[in-house]
Amino acid sequence: MSSWLNEIVHTPAFIKADASNKTDKNKQQPTSPKQVRRFGWTRFIELGFLLSIVIGAIWLISKIVTPQVVTVVSVIAGFLILRFIVRVILKVAFTLLSILFWLAIVCAILLYVL
DSSP states (O other), rough: HHHTTTTTTOOOOOOOOOHHHHHHHOOOOOOSSSHOOOOOOOHHHHHHHHHHHHHHHHHHHHSSSSSHHHHHHHHOOOOHHHHHHHHHHHHHHHHHHHHHHHHHHHHHHHHHHH
């Protein structure tokens, strides 16, 4: 019974093969920040092409369906985009406020101690 208790019950069912070491040696690590943040013109052309396809699809759909449906869909999309923007702004604002809050507490403790 004691040997049964010593078994590890949380062993993984599938163990990954360690083949990542061979590919990591062949990869070249970026040496400068310019290599990490490099955007080529082809990337901008691809993004512009994708945006034009999306705009063309929206224009085609707007010609097929009635203007009321387009208005409703655009209002819903506008609310979703606005919700995303407000969520991002609130996350950034609350992050900055929490940093300032803890900075003020640390300063108050330092002023009290010193």
